[in-house]
Amino acid sequence: MTLEGLLVVAAALFGVGVYGALSQQTFVMIMMGLELMINGAILAAVALWAMSAGGTPKGQLLAVVAMTVMAVEAAVGFALIVGVYRVRKADMTEKLKRLRG
Amino acid sequence: MSRSLLVDLAFYILSAGAVVSAWLVFRTDSMVRAAYWLLVSFVAVGGVLVLLSAEFLGLVLVLMMAGEMTIMAVFMVMFMMNPAGLNPMTMVHQHRAAVGAGLVAFAGLAGVGLVADFPDRAAPSDAPATAELGTELLGDSMLVFETAGVTLLATMIGAIAIASRRGRYGDADAGSLPPELEAPAPKARA
Amino acid sequence: MSGAATWWLAPLALGAALAGGVYLTAVLDRLVARAVAGVPLGVPDALVAPARGAALLLLSPPAATERPDAQSWALAPALLAAVAAAGTAAIPLGPGLAVADVPDGIVLFGAAMALVMVAVFLHGWSANSAMPLLGGYRFVAQALSYEMPLALVLIAVALPAQSLAVGDIVVAQEHIWNVVRQPLGLPIFLVTAAGLGFWGPLALPDAADVAGGTSVEAAGSALLAWRAARAAVLVAAAAMAAAAFLGGWLGPVLPGPVWMVAKTAAVLVAISAAGHLLARVRLERFVVVAWTVLIPLALVDVFASGILAL
Numbered sequence: 001m002t003l004e005g006l007l008v009v010a011a012a013l014f015g016v017g018v019y020g021a022l023s024q025q026t027f028v029m030i031m032m033g034l035e036l037m038i039n040g041a042i043l044a045a046v047a048l049w050a051m052s053a054g055g056t057p058k059g060q061l062l063a064v065v066a067m068t069v070m071a072v073e074a075a076v077g078f079a080l081i082v083g084v085y086r087v088r089k090a091d092m093t094e095k096l097k098r099l100r101g
Numbered sequence: 102m103s104r105s106l107l108v109d110l111a112f113y114i115l116s117a118g119a120v121v122s123a124w125l126v127f128r129t130d131s132m133v134r135a136a137y138w139l140l141v142s143f144v145a146v147g148g149v150l151v152l153l154s155a156e157f158l159g160l161v162l163v164l165m166m167a168g169e170m171t172i173m174a175v176f177m178v179m180f181m182m183n184p185a186g187l188n189p190m191t192m193v194h195q196h197r198a199a200v201g202a203g204l205v206a207f208a209g210l211a212g213v214g215l216v217a218d219f220p221d222r223a224a225p226s227d228a229p230a231t232a233e234l235g236t237e238l239l240g241d242s243m244l245v246f247e248t249a250g251v252t253l254l255a256t257m258i259g260a261i262a263i264a265s266r267r268g269r270y271g272d273a274d275a276g277s278l279p280p281e282l283e284a285p286a287p288k289a290r291a
Numbered sequence: 292m293s294g295a296a297t298w299w300l301a302p303l304a305l306g307a308a309l310a311g312g313v314y315l316t317a318v319l320d321r322l323v324a325r326a327v328a329g330v331p332l333g334v335p336d337a338l339v340a341p342a343r344g345a346a347l348l349l350l351s352p353p354a355a356t357e358r359p360d361a362q363s364w365a366l367a368p369a370l371l372a373a374v375a376a377a378g379t380a381a382i383p384l385g386p387g388l389a390v391a392d393v394p395d396g397i398v399l400f401g402a403a404m405a406l407v408m409v410a411v412f413l414h415g416w417s418a419n420s421a422m423p424l425l426g427g428y429r430f431v432a433q434a435l436s437y438e439m440p441l442a443l444v445l446i447a448v449a450l451p452a453q454s455l456a457v458g459d460i461v462v463a464q465e466h467i468w469n470v471v472r473q474p475l476g477l478p479i480f481l482v483t484a485a486g487l488g489f490w491g492p493l494a495l496p497d498a499a500d501v502a503g504g505t506s507v508e509a510a511g512s513a514l515l516a517w518r519a520a521r522a523a524v525l526v527a528a529a530a531m532a533a534a535a536f537l538g539g540w541l542g543p544v545l546p547g548p549v550w551m552v553a554k555t556a557a558v559l560v561a562i563s564a565a566g567h568l569l570a571r572v573r574l575e576r577f578v579v580v581a582w583t584v585l586i587p588l589a590l591v592d593v594f595a596s597g598i599l600a601l
Contacts, residue, residue, distance in 0.1 A: 001108055001109055001152065001153075003214075003221075004215050006116075006153075006214075007211065007213075007214025007215070008214055008215065009116040009119065009120060009149075010210070010214070011206075011207050011210035011211035011213075012123075012207055012211070013120060013146070014207065014210055015203040015207025015208075016120065016123040016126075016127070016203060017123070018199075018202050018203045018206040018207075019127065019199050019200055019202065019203030020126065020127045020199075020203075022195060022198065022199035022202050022203070023194065023195060023196050024127065024192065024193060025192040025193060025194055026177070026180075026192055027180075028177045028180070029127070029135065031173070032127075032135065032136070032139050032173065033127075035139065035169075036126070036139065036142065039142060039146055040210075042146065042162065043119075043146050043149060043150070044214075046150050046153055046155050046158060047153065048219065049153075049155070050153040050155065050223065050224045051219075051221075051222075051223055051224070052219040052220050052221065052222060053220075053222065053224075054220075054222035054223070054224060054225075055223075055225055055228050055230070055233075057233040057234050057236070057237035057242075058237065058242065060155060060157075060158060060230065060233070060234045060237070061234070061237055061238065061242050061246075063155070064234070064238070064246075064249070065249060067158075067161065067162065067165065068252065070165070071165065071253060071256070072253065074169050074172075075256045075257065075260040076256060076259065076263075078172070078176060078264070079259070079260035079263040079264040080263060081176065081180065082263070082264040083263045083264055085180060091180040092192065094194070133360075133363075133412075133413070133417075134360070134363070137363075137409065137413065156394065156395045157395050160395055160398040160399055160401075160402040161398065161402070163402040163405070163406070167402070167405035167406045167409050168405055168408060168435065168438065171408050171412050171431055171434075172431070172435075174412065174416070175412075175428065175431055178416075229394070231394060231395055231455065
């Protein structure tokens with residue numbers, strides 16, 4: 001287990017997440033792509049904390065902040081999905097040409 | 102077998118599992134499976150975090166994601182008009198561009214990871230990581246911690262406000278548009 | 292951590308402990324049912340009855356539904372059992388006698404119990420049948436409601452011990468048990484434990500009013516595995532209640548592990564009795580009670596424990 005290996009795995013997770021967020025049409029699937037990106041970010045943060053930053057607690061703090069971002073993303077994402085569905089009956093990006101109102 | 106060899110083996114298995122299950126999220130036809138493949142990916146990353154002796158973060162990641170992925174699965178089934186979520190579905194757009202973007206992101210980040218010269222200062226293996234994190238959260242970085250907490254509270258309130266059925270101008274599913282925001286009627290050409 | 296030569300003993304011991312606990316649960320539940328009904332206990336019969344029932348289920352044929360997600364369906368009971376085992380691993384039977392005596396034992400237990408929701412929903416969904424899916428949905432609502440009080444009362448017991456390790460939490464109860472020090476903790480934990488093992492009044496996902504819920508379509512060995520896994524979750528929760536609130540292995544005269552098993556059995560009897568004495572609650576009522584009563588009470592518990600621990 002080396003730092004390089006960990007960072008490559010984190011990059012792979014981020015890359016798959018980018019692919020998912022850009023290619024999927026369903027809102028929920030797009031959110032999954034976003035979560036995968038944050039997953040990679042958490043892994044990279046903790047890897048650098050453990051292997052390169054000498055175990056300073058600030059590294060773990062960064063991972064906690066990333067988890068907070070993930071929770072916020074999920075909550076706001078689900079709320080927007082519900083809100084959009086109530087008004088437009090849309091569950092896919094293509095059904096949402098107009099963002100106003 | 103020595104301990105470091107076991108750790109290496111576990112790392113290879115877990116990281117391969119994380120990446121492969123992440124890929125399967127977008128390859129499976131079933132929505133519930135997609136959500137749970139993502140959970141598998143998170144659990145594998147949580148395992149890697151435990152290997153890195155950040156046990157608390159790894160376990161909390163699993164704790165958070167178990168609930169969130171189930172909610173995702175329920176949402177998928179609810180919104181996709183596909184009662185049990187067992188019918189095939191492949192819904193992608195701009196597929197080639199997305200694959201390209203993913204590959205570029207991977208290559209760029211992995212390149213940084215491989216080329217950049219990070220300082221080689223490993224964390225002491227016997228450090229009480231959880232206790233240090235707790236002291237940090239309620240000590241030097243309390244402002245960060247509190248900001249995260251307030252952000253989450255604001256998110257909860259905002260999410261409820263957005264998702265609420267009752268709006269200021271009537272029920273959301275009945276329009277809930279303020280009078281002046283109605284879509285303008287098409288003007289007749291002069 | 293045991294030596295390198297005996298590392299395989301730990302999972303074996305864990306499996307044996309859980310299997311014993313599951314069997315004990317089945318026996319106790321039968322005895323409690325008879326005691327509540329006022330019929331003779333018939334201890335010898337109760338001791339063999341679970342084995343008879345298990346053999347009957349093993350011999351009966353499996354059932355099939357139309358186009359199930361077969362892999363997930365087979366996975367669900369195994370996942371539930373594995374999750375129960377992971378949660379139990381953090382709980383010590385005696386001083387230092389835990390399979391995984393990790394410094395974050397409470398968090399390990401919480402993470403494992405959060406995965407119970409995944410296993411139950413997967414079991415309900417993968418059969419591709421209406422009633423199991425309803426049961427799965429029910430459990431999602433139920434689990435989201437009991438999870439917060441569960442986490443909060445466990446945080447409260449960690450406060451006086453100043454540690455997340457279950458062993459330290461037991462040691463911190465040397466002078467006064469947490470059930471006395473934090474009177475709100477154990478009742479709230481027992482409610483959430485019944486929800487966790489979907490047992491008794493909270494057996495909603497597998498209830499009779501949805502024709503058996505997530506396990507309607509299961510039969511034969513799959514049904515046996517599901518029921519055993521569910522009992523294993525209940526055993527894990529009862530063992531945690533014994534360790535976190537009833538002083539774990541602490542007790543006079545008898546050796547520690549005996550006390551631990553006795554206390555776990557007592558909690559199992561209490562939950563089982565609740566199942567036979569109380570009516571099944573309605574889910575919407577439980578959700579309202581959980582969010583408006585249990586969570587505030589659990590918060591009071593955390594604050595009071597925090598002030599006391601200062």
